[in-house]
Amino acid sequence: DQQVKQNSPSLSVQEGRISILNCDYTNSMFDYFLWYKKYPAEGPTFLISISSIKDKNEDGRFTVFLNKSAKHLSLHIVPSQPGDSAVYFCAASSDSNYQLIWGAGTKLIIKP
Amino acid sequence: GAVVSQHPSWVICKSGTSVKIECRSLDFQATTMFWYRQFPKQSLMLMATSNEGSKATYEQGVEKDKFLINHASLTLSTLTVTSAHPEDSSFYICSAPARGRAALYEQYFGPGTRLTVT
Numbered sequence: 001d002q003q004v005k006q007n008s009p010s011l012s013v014q015e016g017r018i019s020i021l022n023c024d025y026t027n028s029m030f031d032y033f034l035w036y037k038k039y040p041a042e043g044p045t046f047l048i049s050i051s052s053i054k055d056k057n058e059d060g061r062f063t064v065f066l067n068k069s070a071k072h073l074s075l076h077i078v079p080s081q082p083g084d085s086a087v088y089f090c091a092a093s094s095d096s097n098y099q100l101i102w103g104a105g106t107k108l109i110i111k112p
Numbered sequence: 113g114a115v116v117s118q119h120p121s122w123v124i125c126k127s128g129t130s131v132k133i134e135c136r137s138l139d140f141q142a143t144t145m146f147w148y149r150q151f152p153k154q155s156l157m158l159m160a161t162s163n164e165g166s167k168a169t170y171e172q173g174v175e176k177d178k179f180l181i182n183h184a185s186l187t188l189s190t191l192t193v194t195s196a197h198p199e200d201s202s203f204y205i206c207s208a209p210a211r212g213r214a215a216l217y218e219q220y221f222g223p224g225t226r227l228t229v230t
Contacts, residue, residue, distance in 0.1 A: 034218075043116075043205045043221030044156070089155065099146070100219065104155040 003027045004092050006103035014111050019077040021106050023090030026071065030092040034100065035064060035075045038087045047088070048075070077108075085110045114140045114210035118222035125196055125229055133191045133225045135162075135206030141186035142208035146219070147179075150203045162189040162206075196229045203227075 005024045013019045023033075031052040036044035050057040050064045050073065057064050063076045077084055090103040115138040125131050135145055145162040160181055161169040168181035178200075180192040193200050205224040 036221075041203070041224065041226065043118075043207070043224045045221065046218055049218070099158065099161065102155045102158075 002104075003030075004090055004101050004103040006088075006090055006106050008106050009104070010107040010109065012109045012111060013080050015082060016079045019075075019080045019084065019108055019110070021075040021077075021088050021090075021108065023073045023075075023103050024071060025073075025092050027092070027094060027101075028071070029094040030101075032093045033064070033066060033073050034091045034093070035062075036089045036091060037084075038089060038105070044089060080108075080110045082110050082112060084108060114138075114208070114220045116206065116208050116220045116222040118204075118206055118225050120225060121223060122226040123228070125227070127197055127229055128195055130192055130194045131196055131227060133193070133204055133206075133227075135189045135191070135208070135222050137187045137208045137210070137220075140208075140210045142189075142210070143186060145183060145189040145206055145208045147181065147189075147191050148205045148207065150205060150224075156205065159191075162191075164189075193227065196227070198229045201227055201229045 003026050034049040035047040037047050038044040048059050048062045048064050050066050055066050066073045087105045087107045089105045091100040117136045119134045143164045147159045148156040149159050150156050158171050159174045162181045162183040164183045170176045183189040203224050207219040207221040209219050
């Protein structure tokens with residue numbers, strides 16, 4: 001049973017345009033959501049997070065939106081840059097022991 | 113930000129041998145560390161939670177006798193793949209929680225270890 005789903009395995013976006021990565025979850029107990037970026041043969045790096053008490057969090061070019069009623073969150077990257085090409089993982093947590101439940105990842109390709 | 117290192121970054125071993133992977137928190141203490149495994153084109157799979165001074169907690173389906181975890185200090189956790197077989201070939205990543213921009217829930221990941229069993 002996948003509690004965190006990223007239904008798009010890949011996404012291709014033109015440089016300079018907006019990239020929108022989506023994530024759905026099923027567990028209503030999740031109270032913290034995170035996005036990680038991962039390059040091949042490297043560990044994931046933290047990108048941005050959002051608490052369930054908020055519906056938006058912004059950090060530079062990255063904005064995460066949370067729709068609790070729809071159990072959906074999205075990561076917006078604008079403008080997209082070639083260095084943004086990577087696999088993006090959505091993760092969720094529901095307790096204080098820092099365990100993360102991961103989505104399958106979306107490979108973002110930024111075209112020049 | 114906090115730094116987590118892993119050693120080795122890649123290892124090739126023969127079937128039947130054991131391999132030890134180290135995960136270190138370099139500038140912070142971690143009473144808890146997590147070990148993940150990633151298969152090609154798949155998500156990160158949590159294998160176990162490593163607890164300093166106590167036994168690790170393994171996820172369902174992960175053989176504790178095959179993947180031995182030791183968390184002997186606040187900065188070091190080790191994962192030993194015993195009697196490795198080709199199906200154990202994978203990318204192993206560790207992480208540790210630390211204070212960061214996201215405070216309570218932010219985790220820092222090691223660079224990963226590529227294990228190839230021949």
